[in-house]
Amino acid sequence: MNEVLSNCINSHNLPLADPWDESCELPTFGNELLTDVHEFLGRFVAYPTEDARVAHALWIAHTHAIETFESTPRIAFLSPEPGSGKTRALEITQTLVPRPVEAVNVTPAYLFRKVADEAGRPTILFDESTPFSDRRRKTTRKSEDC
Secondary structure (H helix, E strand, O other), rough: HHHHHHHHHHHHHOOOOOOOOOOOOOOOHHHHHHHHHHHHHHHHOOOOOOHHHHHHHHHHHHHHOHHOOOOOOOOOOOOOOOOOOHHHHHHHOOOEEEEEEEEOOOOOOHHHHHHHOOOOOOEOOOOOOOOOOOOOOOOHHHHHHO
């Protein structure tokens, strides 16, 4: 699915639109692609609201156009309950984003090499099991470096 999504977005010069311009509409193809991604996500992830699923689909589309932005939002799947689907959401996301890198027990040097890779910027996915996201633990030297 990742190759299909990436090829579709990159091979069609989908125009970047002003998000505040209400008269602007997505091209039919882009709309169909986002709808397909939205439906695909809903097959595997239970979201707290429909807006959360829309945000997830849009974030995935954003990762394919990352080079056109000066900054990028992060997406976080939060729940205090174990087994609530946070890791599943990351696994599904990994199939849809360009150059996914699952950052579990990685060094800062590894991340820098990935970001500097000539193949393009990676989409770095952190699971809650990484030391960066566990607020209950003291910050480690490794997480400070990243």
